[in-house]
Amino acid sequence: MSAILDRDMAEKAVRITGMAFTGMLGENFLNRNALHVVVLDPSKYFGSCQFEQAVLYEESFEKSRGWERPFDEFARDKALISWRTGMDTHLVQQRFPHLYNEGDITFGGGVSRDGIVVGVSGRPMVF
Secondary structure, three states, rough: OOOOOOOOHHHHHHHHHHHHHHHHHHOOOOOOEEEEEEEEOOOOOOOOOOOHHHHHEEEEOOOOOOOOHHHHHHHHHHHHHHHHOOOOOHHHHHHOOOHHOOOOOOOEEEEOOOEEEEEEEEEOOOO
């Protein structure tokens, strides 16, 4: 596990994001009540372990209200693509579609920044 980005730090960052999301819901600013965030352990490199072992932290927001799609699965899939390619999923979608594997999700929402990989689903790309 990373000496800097540990599970506790990832959880705090995701919870802050969740508070902003919940606040926007309360103000009727959003048209969808779904958010799932996955953070991968930056010390786990693609191919060194199974994806599930690389997940440092993940959390769903508003799942109890009923989601119209499996946004948790989508977020994991986006994180996997960013982990595998080392790129944001919108870059894979727009500039490097030849890097998609059979069955990959083709939406943006996965990011890779300096070895930190996060997958998010449920929100429009604007956020």
